[in-house]
Amino acid sequence: MAADVSRVSYRPKLLLFAAATLVLVLLALLPLYIGLYQTQLLTYGLIAAIAALGFNLLLGYTGLLSFGHSAFFGIGAYSVAFLLRDAGIRSMELYILIGLPIVALVSALLGYICVRHTRIFFGILTLALSQVVWTLAYKFFWLTGGSDGLRVARPDLLAGMFTFTGGGAFQRFISAYYYYVLAVFAICVAVMWVIVHSPFGKALQAIRDNETRAAFLGLRIRRFRWVAFLISGTMTGLAGILWVPLNGLTTPEVLYWTFSGEIVFMTLLGGFRNFTGPIVGGPLFTYLKTYAVATTEYWQLLLGVVLVLLVMLLPTGIVGALSVATAKLWPKEKSA
Secondary structure (H helix, E strand, O other): OHHHHHHHHHHHHHHHHHHHHHHHHHHHHHHHOOOHHHHHHHHHHHHHHHHHHHHHHHHOOOOOOOOOOHHHHHHHHHHHHHHHHHHOOOEHHHHHHHHHHHHHHHHHHHHHHHOOOOHHHHHHHHHHHHHHHHHHHHHOHHHHOHHHOEEOOOOEEOOOOEOOOOOOHHHHHHHHHHHHHHHHHHHHHHHHHHHHOOHHHHHHHHHHHOHHHHHHOOOOHHHHHHHHHHHHHHHHHHHHHHHHHHHOEEOHHHHOHHHHHHHHHHHHHHOOOOOOHHHHHHHHHHHHHHHHHHHOOOHHHHHHHHHHHHHHHOOOHHHHHHHHHHHHHOOOOOOO
């Protein structure tokens, strides 16, 4: 009997691991069948998924809606630009190793201020602080380049094993960087999965569902929220670090509040009350925005209509709606 129970308890985990492995293999094979431009778009989508995954720890699991995550994304991007310009560093690994502590420090400082409030007050405070960061980047043009931004050259990968100069450098960079981002994406998904299924993640969900009851159980509410804010901002900053070498330029636009809105949009698109929602929403939003911009000059209106329809028709997001439909088609058998 014990062996049967153990086999049943491990079966969902094995199925999940098999599904994740299959998706990872498919993503690894895709560049062989799609063009260079599509590979570049997919790379942007994976980076967006990392940003949304970090953001969702705060929204979906902690219940705090931030409108200031563009600040962490932009700080990660500007950290790379400063390291290249001022220190001459061209290693992607050093960008990550040095940039992540910088983003984590800023996340810790802003989080210490923001988590003292909840609901709309939290959202307004994160928005205000991110706008302060945007203003500093925009006004201190002697440091950040102002509206012109800072250019970022193609970095070396894997401690200089892969360099990109000479003929065909751009094509080789896009192909190699896709797999680099895919590897980081897989690590981020695994780390976030462990976090949200750990006692810490369960505590965050308890705080989200009933803060008063969680406080009576002895949970230190503000500290848990602060740690969640720290992790969330750091992962979003990692997305910014990965984004800027691919984009080749960072400007204050990535710090503006509208970019925070895009992170919220992609999380809502996939679904913020489940783990895979942001992973799906990031690439979908990337393709949606790209083709909307290419289709009409009123692309912002088009995205707004999509958002309104999404909230009205699919309040749980695409993944949430698919989960509900799957549960109705294949209901779980009730145990005797």
